[in-house]
Amino acid sequence: KQEVTQIPAALSVPEGENLVLNCSFTDSAIYNLQWFRQDPGKGLTSLLLIQSSQREQTSGRLNASLDKSSGRSTLYIAASQPGDSATYLCAVRFQETSGSRLTFGEGTQLTVNP
Amino acid sequence: NAGVMQNPRHLVRRRGQEARLRCSPMKGHSHVYWYRQLPEEGLKFMVYLQKENIIDESGMPKERFSAEFPKEGPSILRIQQVVRGDSAAYFCASSPGMNEKLFFGSGTQLSVL
Numbered sequence: 001k002q003e004v005t006q007i008p009a010a011l012s013v014p015e016g017e018n019l020v021l022n023c024s025f026t027d028s029a030i031y032n033l034q035w036f037r038q039d040p041g042k043g044l045t046s047l048l049l050i051q052s053s054q055r056e057q058t059s060g061r062l063n064a065s066l067d068k069s070s071g072r073s074t075l076y077i078a079a080s081q082p083g084d085s086a087t088y089l090c091a092v093r094f095q096e097t098s099g100s101r102l103t104f105g106e107g108t109q110l111t112v113n114p
Numbered sequence: 115n116a117g118v119m120q121n122p123r124h125l126v127r128r129r130g131q132e133a134r135l136r137c138s139p140m141k142g143h144s145h146v147y148w149y150r151q152l153p154e155e156g157l158k159f160m161v162y163l164q165k166e167n168i169i170d171e172s173g174m175p176k177e178r179f180s181a182e183f184p185k186e187g188p189s190i191l192r193i194q195q196v197v198r199g200d201s202a203a204y205f206c207a208s209s210p211g212m213n214e215k216l217f218f219g220s221g222t223q224l225s226v227l
Contacts, residue, residue, distance in 0.1 A: 031213045043118075043205060044157075044218035089157070093213060100170040101147065101159040102216060 002027045002094040006105035013080055014113050021075040021108045023090030028068050031093040034102065035064050035075050037086040044089065047075070080112045116141070118208050118219035119188075126225045133193040133200070135222045139208030146189045147216065148174075148181060151203040163189060196226045 003026045013019050023033070032051045036044040048057045048064040050073070056065040063076040077084060087109045091102035119138040127133050139146050148160040159173040163183040174181065178196075183189040193200055203223050207216040 034215065036218070041223075043120075043220040044207075046215055046217060049215045091157075091216075097170070100162045100212070101173070103159070104149075104157040106156040 002092070002096055002103050004090055004092050004103050004105040006088075006090055006108050008108060009106065010109040010111075012111040012113060015080060015082060017080050017112075018076070018078050019080055019110070021077070021088050021090075021110070023073040023075070023092075023105055025071045025073075025092045025094075025103075027094055027096060028071050029095040030068060031095060033064075033066055033073050033093070034091045035062075035073075036089040036091065038089060038107070039086050047088075077110075080110075082112050082114050084112050085110055118143075118206055118217050120204075120206050120219035120222050122222060123220065124223045124225070126227065127196045128227050129197055130195050133196050133224055135191040135193075135204050135206075135224070136188045137191070137206030137208075137219060138188040139206075140210075140217055143208035143210050143217075145209045145212060145214075146183050147207045147209075148189075148191050149205045149207065151205065151221075153202070157205065160191075193224075196224075198226045200224060201226045 005024045007022045034049045035047040050057045050066045061078040066073045087107040089107045090105045146163045149157045151157045161174045161181045162170040178194045180192045203221045205221045207218045
């Protein structure tokens with residue numbers, strides 16, 4: 001069964017700190033992996049998409065890495081700001097499901113304190 | 115280019131009524147996905163559609179739930195005879211093709227009284 005796990009479930013850091021969010025998945029046969037952020041009561045905003053052939057993707061202060069063989073991805077946030085406070089979701093497109101869906105982790109709730 | 119549009123934003127129904135949730139994908143996107151987020155739970159896949167076709171409905175309950183994506187107009191997620199357990203946030207996403215980046219709407223919060 002394809003599953004996605006995110007650790008930790010919640011994280012609180014002071015403003016300015018660099019931080020890493022972790023995502024692990026049970027099947028290395030994937031098409032791609034996508035990181036999202038979700039603000040309370042809102043929809044999902046796509047942050048980064050990493051194809052299975054890629055090792056990392058960068059956008060501004062965000063860097064996502066992918067180690068397919070070990071079933072792991074990390075989202076690195078540099079110089080965190082209070083506006084980064086949100087729930088961060090990792091989602092994987094497994095080949096087993098013919099790529100027809102994303103399987104989501106439970107998310108990491110991030111709080112950046114001023 | 116407007117994003118994925120969902121309406122209504124909030125929907126209140128009494129037990130036994132029908133709920134209709136609408137989703138207009140981004141312009142140029144022909145692939146639509148519906149997800150459900152129950153309170154304190156993660157997002158769960160429900161159904162994947164392309165224009166006029168249901169491709170994968172393995173995540174959708176067998177009874178009371180149906181989805182369509184007609185040639186013209188928005189995708190509709192229909193829940194008949196709603197029960198309290200249907201209360202959740204329902205999100206729609208679209209993509210230009212299979213295995214491409216998904217873009218999500220703001221969701222419809224369904225509350226069943």
